[in-house]
Amino acid sequence: MIKITSLYIHIPFCSIKCPYCDFTSIVLLNENIYSKYTNALKKELELYKNLDFEIETIYFGGGTPSLLPPHLIGEFIVFIEENFKTFKNVEITIEANPNTYRYKELREIKEYGVNRLSVGNQTFNRKLLKSLGRDHNPESTLQMVEDALKAGIENINLDLIYGIQGQTLKDLEYDLEIYTSLPIKHISAYMLTAYEGTPLGKLVQNNQYNLPDEKITTEMFYIIDEFLENKKFYRYELSNWAKKEYECKHNLAYWTDKYFLGIGVSAWSYIGNKRFGNTKNIYEYMRKLEKGEKPIEFEEILTEEDKRLEKIMLGLRLKEGIDLSLIKNKEVLKELIKEDFGYIKENKFSLTRKGLMVINKIIEVLI
Template identity: 40%
Template structure:
């Protein structure tokens, strides 16, 4: 059986964060019910397309999935299980805002099979949280970890953000120290990037906020990474750190160029070498599924060369890098010969490490990973 990841986009928020450009709308109960019926119909639409697959990861992302009634999440999981088998050891993740995690909901999540939480903490500094539009405070964030652990969740990720206007290195270090003290097993540690059209982007354009200088952004990253690694979490991807064995299996599918489908408005899929997505409009999404005519937006059908370059780009995000034998078998080619000049240049400049089995980014290479990827791309 082929393994398949399933992403479910839940496009509801109590309040949209000032940095977020993901598709989301304000939640209400009636719209939730309409959305769930559409999702169930979309799952049914895959009936003929997924023969021979088994789902080994399911990821509820958003938006704020923990706004939705657990009963409706259960219906979605049951419909997936009617479509294709769910592996008995499947990783089932739900993203959560700290102040939406009640004991009642956590108990319900355990009962429907959710075994991994990803909590959007971002910072424990209340002023920073207000600035970026989060609707929780630092105490609520720490309490949500305690509550999750009390209700039997061990596999917990915390999202932590740096490069926020007004943020200091000590803010970043303090946040990471405190969440690790709570027993967090996984940290996604990422830099704020201003996306066009978001409130923070507009504020920056109007000179109402000033982004940190690039050198200070790097200082925050190095300081945060140092704290994480001092607590024995290992870096396995540019922005992700974990206790061994708690890597996010679903996200590894993206970085390993494995197949997945995305359900819900704006959700993206990669199936049979085709990348496609759903429209980023809940009303249109629901209307189309009511009449059984959901049209997927085809982004690209990847050629062998496309797949090869994308595989290099994705695998270089991982600290283990590119397995040369795996690459050669996957693409029936000789990696070392094909990229001989690029490898020589990057190795001489201390941007990659090379041995007989792997090519991976050095610490210096990770800092300028986009440049390294461009060098490989220049061969086409």
């Protein structure tokens, strides 16, 4: 039975374009377009009405969804609930820039059902925020956390970026102290990556920006993992730590092979044996939906072998690991365990910290 349990909604608008960002986002501050775009989203969702939904998680990602006036987010949630089978305790996340929603707006989205807030903080270090090209300051994040709690949203994630040029281990510890002193439930920590085609990618290529070497980023990961575990944030995925029972259900759905529908520009979906993605061009996206056409740009059929490989690649990121039955080469497995790259628990193979640092190489030898 093909049941779709997760719905992703991409909101591509941002107030600035961060130099390291490779998400589909455009700088656009225009409420008229926001409203047209959410109408297009509704049209797209209607085209999937014949599918079997039992929605457990809804995720507004971006871009910066919190640039939208709260009523547009709210009306969209109402539209989903009126037209699709949705669970009573559905997890509804919205990504937010610290400069946007305050108590009034957070209260409004909470009343519409949003119960999880993911804040793009990245660091509390002013100098590093500037070097990342972010447009907020530490105070705006603190204000947003305070307002969210007051509005009744207690499931809060803060993003953290490490491996920034000039960031010392002391800087990182300073951040971790502040993160863990806040009443938040979840921390996503990502290593800064210089993606090709981004301004940061070009700077790195031209030796104008120095990313720390692998030895330092590995040390940073160990510090983060140890520090957070000591403060009772448990790592459940390579880049994600949460207080008990506050793991992000939506992201877990991606990593545990559940079916999801993604709508909006550049959004991806995985349903049955099909994976497909939408156009990245917002105007083409809206034009196609105006004509009642799906804005799909890419589609592929996954074989059973593709699915097995995918399960290994995604599952190894998880603390829970992968089912032993997925691994054909049991000899390699023995070697990996001997070298302390992984371990077996309850019929599952998981990576140790050491293993996680070379996850891509391990995937290569396991598949």
